[in-house]
Amino acid sequence: MKKLILPENYKSSTDLRQTQRAIKFIKDTFQRKLASALNLERVSAPLFVEEDSGLNDDLNGVERPVSFDLKQTGVKAVIVHSLAKWKRMALKLYSFAPGEGLYTDMNAIRRDEETDNLHSIYVDQWDWELIINKERRNMDTLKKTVLKITGVLADTLQELKAKYPAVKTEISREVYFISAADLESKYPALTPKERERAVTKEHKTVFVSGIGGPLKNGLPHDGRAPDYDDWALNGDLLVYNEVLEDAFELSSMGIRVDAGSLQKQLEAAGCPERKKYLYHKLILEDKLPLTIGGGIGQSRLCMLLLGKAHIGEVQASLWPEGMREECSANGINLL
Numbered sequence: 001m002k003k004l005i006l007p008e009n010y011k012s013s014t015d016l017r018q019t020q021r022a023i024k025f026i027k028d029t030f031q032r033k034l035a036s037a038l039n040l041e042r043v044s045a046p047l048f049v050e051e052d053s054g055l056n057d058d059l060n061g062v063e064r065p066v067s068f069d070l071k072q073t074g075v076k077a078v079i080v081h082s083l084a085k086w087k088r089m090a091l092k093l094y095s096f097a098p099g100e101g102l103y104t105d106m107n108a109i110r111r112d113e114e115t116d117n118l119h120s121i122y123v124d125q126w127d128w129e130l131i132i133n134k135e136r137r138n139m140d141t142l143k144k145t146v147l148k149i150t151g152v153l154a155d156t157l158q159e160l161k162a163k164y165p166a167v168k169t170e171i172s173r174e175v176y177f178i179s180a181a182d183l184e185s186k187y188p189a190l191t192p193k194e195r196e197r198a199v200t201k202e203h204k205t206v207f208v209s210g211i212g213g214p215l216k217n218g219l220p221h222d223g224r225a226p227d228y229d230d231w232a233l234n235g236d237l238l239v240y241n242e243v244l245e246d247a248f249e250l251s252s253m254g255i256r257v258d259a260g261s262l263q264k265q266l267e268a269a270g271c272p273e274r275k276k277y278l279y280h281k282l283i284l285e286d287k288l289p290l291t292i293g294g295g296i297g298q299s300r301l302c303m304l305l306l307g308k309a310h311i312g313e314v315q316a317s318l319w320p321e322g323m324r325e326e327c328s329a330n331g332i333n334l335l
Contacts, residue, residue: 004323005117005244006330010309013166016333022164023302023314029159030301031103031126033152038101038145040128043090045104048077054277055089057082057225063112079109084228085279087129088256088291092282096289101130106295115319117244117310118300122317125300129256129293137255137290139209142233143177145292146207149237149251150175157305169307171239176203179210180221180235192221196247200240206247209235213268226265227274227283228293229254243309250301253294259284310334 014022034040048068049055056065056078065078080086083106090102108123115121132141154173161167178186178199187195200206212224212231224231234254241248257265262283266272274280282288299315302308310327312319312334319327319334327334 003116004326005246005309006326006332007243007245007309010243010331012309012313012331012333013168013307014164018164019306019308019314022160022167022306025163026156026160026302026305027298030152030156033155034126034128034149034296035103037148037152038103038128038130039099040101040103040130041096043094043102043104045083045090045106045127046080046086047107048079049086051076051078052277054274054279055085056080057084057228063110066109066111080106081108081110082106082123082125082295083127084225084293084295087127087293088228088288089279089282091129091131091289091291092287096131098131098133098289101128101291101293103128105298115317115323118248118303120299120311120315120317122315124298124315125295126298127293127295129291131289132255132292134290136292137230137233137258139233141292142209142235142253142255143175143207145253146175146177146235146237149253149296150205153250153301160305167306169305170242171304172204174205175237176206178206178208180208181210181215183208183221184215184217193247196238196249200238200247201245204240206238207235208238209233211235211252212265226257226269226271227262227280228256230257230261231265232261239304241304243307248300248304250304251294251296253292255292256290257283258290259286 067078069076103126106125106127113119113121154171183195211221236249237251238247238249299311302314303311310332316335
């Protein structure tokens with residue numbers, strides 16, 4: 001079990017029923033503002049896909065998806081880890097145009113997740129994807145999108161605090177942009193997670209770009225599947241969590257692979273056999289739209305804005321009994 005953070009003298013600013021009302025308020029407000037800021041339309045999305053479709057997110061390549069066989073056809077299905085690949089296919093299927101995008105409620109089960117204050121085996125997030133032109137496949141587009149999302153985050157917090165004055169969370173609208181390579185140079189003696197903690201403590205809201213490829217030490221800053229984000233044009237949005245006194249990842253996003261970057265990254269990751277899947281073939285043949293997209297954790301957003309110490313205070317999931325006991329003894333009530 002990962003190290004559990006137990007803030008000293010912790011007390012939630014909202015009781016259980018207030019928390020439930022606030023969760024709905026946050027989700028309703030944030031998704032409405034996000035759709036407006038990025039020109040997104042809500043669509044329905046699958047909970048599971050066929051195992052052989054190549055559409056499931058492979059995360060770091062070692063996580064096992066929950067799977068089951070269909071009685072009627074015998075086909076093996078897997079519960080999604082995320083909808084990173086599915087969204088791009090959906091944009092083509094629904095005939096979206098450049099400048100238009102979609103978002104959806106993504107629910108997943110990540111059975112191999114090590115639970116702690118931030119991680120649960122149940123994952124809920126907004127997955128979004130937006131079509132862009134070839135000329136917009138650059139870092140400037142990525143940064144402008146990050147700023148829009150951060151603005152939505154800050155506006156949602158402002159409305160939440162007006163409705164629930166007991167909430168004292170603060171979030172900076174100003175984003176400090178830094179590449180994973182520069183972050184390694186800035187803190188060469190620290191691990192990637194320690195670097196994130198140091199930079200967010202100093203700058204509060206940070207976007208770390210260039211995640212997936214090897215750094216000077218030969219290792220990536222963090223794991224990324226090779227077939228959705230372009231490793232040169234992606235990143236994580238982090239804020240400093242005052243309750244946990246640590247970096248807090250709110251969103252992972254990026255400009256998606258084109259034919260060239262997909263070919264290169266599949267080779268680098270040692271999985272060129274994925275080119276047999278329809279999704280990969282369509283990209284290699286330039287038959288899918290160029291896009292930018294990402295995921296934004298719903299429970300994480302609620303946890304952050306409400307100043308909660310554990311994600312289990314805003315979502316119902318399964319937790320080790322020892323964790324429940326420790327949390328209860330320290331004023332943290334897990335659902």
